[in-house]
């Protein structure tokens with residue numbers, strides 16, 4: 001008989017202080033958690049990465065101040081939770097590692113991506129140590145064990161954005177967690193971090209704890225994956241941008257995945273891929289209001305609205321390539337994508353006409369001057385920056401007559417730079433000037449999702 005295995009993930013705000021940790025611990029108990037994946041305490045990853053930057057700039061005082069800040073905030077939680085001697089020593093060791101790494105970077109005035117990952121990983125290593133204690137205080141009848149996720153989260157050595165090796169992860173989980181779900185023990189582990197085959201610590205990219213939890217859930221063939229955050233589920237748009245956004249009770253995997261990829265920060269863009277592969281239902285809820293409901297992500301939902309939600313992605317670049325050589329020719333797009341591939345740049349949205357092709361990329365990749373240079377050897381290159389990509393997510397959205405007209409009506413005077421419609425039945429997206437992105441989103445939300 002297969003046993004149920006529940007994986008719960010808690011983000012930074014759910015780990016913010018002792019009170020938040022205890023509230024999250026109670027959710028673990030109420031929801032019969034078997035494996036709990038935690039993020040660093042709120043703000044800590046940013047501070048750790050700032051230490052690396054300050055170290056590179058030789059800003060010794062600021063770097064030291066940050067080290068002290070991080071230490072103090074964790075010591076406060078440790079005292080409030082009554083951390084035992086053994087765990088306190090383990091925490092002190094992590095502080096030692098923090099001080100050494102900061103000093104090393106300051107001395108060298110250099111932070112390699114490997115050093116940055118080792119530093120950033122300390123946030124999750126500290127929070128998990130504290131959260132194990134919080135859970136032990138609440139789950140008094142169960143054994144609560146700490147798992148160093150690096151034993152199982154095998155990745156490549158692409159530091160800062162390491163790619164998981166899913167087969168290895170599954171095998172390592174079977175080795176290190178053979179009885180998970182069979183007894184009442186609860187494991188607490190770290191999101192965001194992993195390890196290469198040679199034993200170097202890696203990270204999966206910012207916000208990567210959601211992804212970690214999904215990968216671990218896949219490795220375990222978990223029954224459910226619950227993502228606990230600071231909002232009551234996935235909303236029709238980011239509630240911070242639009243106060244009238246409302247929580248969506250049910251959404252399909254495909255819609256939620258599009259939403260995540262196209263900018264809804266509530267889920268890391270890659271989170272849903274492992275859950276989809278392993279067909280694990282996903283729930284998103286608020287650790288502040290665990291009884292307020294949330295969003296279930298499922299294969300099928302009862303309704304399939306034309307527009308379910310919308311998201312925006314800031315700092316987009318638009319690359320327009322044109323050449324008369326494209327006219328009635330084949331192989332041009334192949335040449336272009338070869339260049340993107342060589343420069344390891346991912347393209348988000350794309351449209352083509354007879355002699356030109358336009359595509360959006362994250363503006364950060366435009367810092368790589370090789371891309372523009374290589375492309376300009378092939379054709380004329382025009383680059384625009386500071387744009388915002390707005391995506392409307394729903395069903396059959398690519399062939400609904402009149403939708404574009406309603407969108408333009410709602411946008412009024414806001415100018416649209418590029419439209420991409422047709423490739424996905426779940427996504428209709430377009431670019432606007434960065435300064436108008438949020439206003440465009442609010443207008444569309446009002447027109448399509450507030451009645």
Ligand code: ADP
Pocket residue numbers: 010011012013014039207228229230231233234235236237238239240263264265266267309
């Ligand atoms: P965590 O630290 O728990 O991972 P994040 O800050 O990464 O939390 O994600 C939660 C935030 O995502 C919310 O506070 C909200 O502002 C933002 N967000 C963006 N789009 C959406 C959306 N469509 N629904 C809900 N939240 C969203």
Ligand code: ASP
Pocket residue numbers: 011012039040045046123191192205206207208209210
């Ligand atoms: N702590 C990491 C970050 O802030 C990972 C996460 O929270 O998901 O990016």
Ligand code: MG
Pocket residue numbers: 011207210265266267268
């Ligand atoms: Mg997050």
